[in-house]
């Protein structure tokens with residue numbers, strides 16, 4: 001039987017008359033990465049704040065590490081680590097002092113120096129360990145922040161947009177640190193706006209939009225909910241787009257960008273047949289690209305289009 005690290009049922013949160021979370025259900029098995037995906041203002045940080053006992057819910061129940069969020073808040077806090085969206089690093093202290101402070105706050109200082117040194121090493125911060133954090137770059141700050149979260153060895157870690165604003169290299173470093181943690185059996189609850197990040201890291205993804213989870217599943221399952229592979233043809237005139245739309249009746253068109261999406265597979269045979277057909281009717285496409293669905297499509301379909309439809 002798999003142990004459940006986080007179990008959420010009917011979680012609700014309102015600010016004034018604004019409903020931010022309108023009944024959220026989640027289940028995160030221990031030792032997995034769960035990613036909550038959503039645009040700005042979707043309620044990701046609110047969810048993290050609720051599950052880490054920083055804010056109180058208006059309804060619903062949740063258990064984290066087997067403890068009730070409300071009646072056993074202290075036990076929940078002891079079991080988790082949180083890296084918030086905005087770095088909790090003290091700017092005036094050096095990296096080393098920031099870590100030392102966390103060690104002292106967490107459980108006294110036995111072996112504290114070793115813990116600090118190990119973390120500095122692991123996060124590649126040894127060289128800057130004695131410099132004030134105010135001199136750190138954004139990426140170094142994020143790393144220090146995560147290192148501080150790991151003091152005390154929490155088994156469940158909440159990461160609120162851990163890689164926002166990081167360059168691709170720092171993002172990859174962060175990813176590999178997250179993967180190492182999971183390999184050690186830690187559970188990660190990660191929020192992100194980056195589909196690629198969720199795709200790369202998460203065992204399961206939930207998409208949050210306007211207070212509701214609009215989709216939940218493995219990255220593969222979410223991708224399968226999308227229309228399949230298609231070829232995108234872009235034209236220079238509406239007349240050409242019209243002509244092409246007539247010979248591919250199954251295609252969908254976008255008049256604004258003068259593109260036609262023709263369902264296809266990626267085999268050379270089907271692609272050649274498609275191009276031959278264009279030739280046959282003497283239609284020239286300005287641009288031709290083969291598109292396999294990725295999480296961006298899922299996100300657009302689930303949030304963008306739905307949002308528009310709701311307006």
Ligand SMILES: Nc1ncnc2c1ncn2[C@@H]1O[C@H](COP(=O)(O)OP(=O)(O)OP(=O)(O)O)[C@@H](O)[C@H]1O
Nearest residue numbers: 015020038039040041042043044045046047085193
């Ligand atoms: N303390 C608060 N008081 C009033 N409204 C709030 C408060 N905290 C959050 N909100 C509102 O709740 C909604 C969700 O905010 P939240 O910070 O959870 O979004 P988010 O998904 O984390 O967005 P982002 O990607 O920008 O970090 C927003 O409309 C926000 O304005």
Ligand SMILES: [Mg+2]
Nearest residue numbers: 044045046085
């Ligand atoms: Mg946020």
